[in-house]
Amino acid sequence: MGTSQNENGNIYFNCIIYISTADTVARGDGMFDLDLRSRKPIYEQLVDKLKELIINDVLQEDEKLPSVRTLAQQLTINPNTIQKAYRELETQGYIYSIKGKGSFVNKSSKTDNTEELKKMKEELKKLIAEALFIGVSEADLYSLIDEVKVLGGGGYPND
C-alpha cells in the first residue's frame, strides 16, 4: 500500500495488489521467474525466492540446486548475479556447496520466518487501520477472522 497525491493536493491511498506470475514452481528442475522490472535488486529477489522454496520444502534437504549455468540460461540473467545469490545463501546457512559438484540445501534451515511474520503483521496493521478509518467495526473484523478460519486458512483444523 502506498500513498500518492493528485493535482488538487488531495492525498489518496492506493493499495497495490501484487499478483505474482511467478507462482508456477515446477518441482525438481528449479524453474521460477523473477520480476526483471522490479525495483528490487535481482540478486535479492533470487535469494528471497530460493529461501522461500527451501523453507516451504519445495527444495528438500540435500537436494541439488540448479547450476549457475543452467539457471542463468533459464532466467536470462547474469551468471555472476546468481553466483552472488548462492554465496549469500551459503553465508546465511541455507545451502552448502561441494567443490566441483554444486550447491545443496542445508539441513536445519527452515526455522527463520520471523522476517516474513513481521512483514505480514505490518501489512495487516495498515489494512486494519484503513478498514477502521472507513467505518468497519471491530466486531466486523473479528467475524472476518472467524470466517477465514472456517474456510480453512491459517492452518487451524476445523473439525
Next chain:
Amino acid sequence: MINVTNVSKKFESESVLNNISLHVNRGSIYGLLGSNGAGKTTLLKMIAGIFKQDQGSVLVNEAIVFENPSIKEGIIFIPDVLYFFSQYTVKQMASYYKDFYPNWNQDRFDKMQLILNLDINKKIQRFSKGMQRQVAFWLALCAMPQLLILDEPFDGLDPVIRQKIKNLIIQDVAEREMTVIISSHNLREVEDICDYVGILHQGTFILEKDLDDLKSDIHKVQLAFKGEMPAVLLTEVELLYQEKRGSVILFIVRGQEHEIDRIITKYKPVVYDLLPLTLEEIFIYEMGDAGYAIENILV
C-alpha cells in the same frame, strides 16, 4: 581482462575523453551508460583496438590491443551502424569471418541458423534492419570471442529475438567466461543482464559500481506523521533529496535498508514506505548530487 588506465583522446582540438580509467573482470557483463556524445563509442573503439589513445594505456588480456592481431582474434566489436560488404550473402560473409577468426565454430553456425531461421544464401543487404542485426550477432557469436563489445546492440530487434540474443550471450558468459561490454543509453535495456555499470558524462566517469550494490545502497522513503515531522530525523539519515507533497514527505536516502528502517520506525510515522530505486532514479539523484542536470544525462 580489460585495463584502461588514464586514457585521453582528442579529435583535432575537441577533447572527447579526459583521463579515464576502467577495469573489467573476465566473465563480467559491463554496462557502459551515458548520453549521446559522452564518449561511449570512442572508448569502445579504443578497447577494440580501432582508435589509438593520445595518452594512457589500453590493455586487453594484459597486452596492448592496438594493431595487435593476436589479441584482436579474440575480440568482436558490433558497431551501432552495421557494415556488410555489398552483394555478400550470409554464407559468403561467414567464410570471410572464418578466415580472420581461428576459433570459428561452424557447428554453432549451423545450429544458430535453425534458431534464427534466416536464409544463408540471401544477400545480407536485402534483409531488414533487425534481421541484419541478427546476422551480426550470428557471425559474432560463431567467432567464439573472448571479448564481445556491443555498441547500442538491441536497437531494432523485436522482443523475442532480443531475449534470444541475450540468452545466447549469457550462455557464453556462463560457459566460457566471455567478457561483454554493452553501451546503451537505455537504462532498462541493461538493467537485467549487467553486473557492473559505469556512467560516462562529457568524457569522464561519474559513477562506476556493482549494480546490486548501487541498488541496495540508495532508497526512496515516503513518510507522513500525525503532527509535524520530528526535525531530528533529518540529522540521522544521509539525505540526497527531499520533497514535500501535501502532508507526505518524500526522501531519497543513502544507506542500508535495515538501518534506515530502524531509524525511521523509531519516530512512528503513520504512513511509511521504503522502496529501492530503479536504475533510472538512481541516475537522476546521483547526478543531481554530482551537480549534473538530469536533462543532460537521460535521453
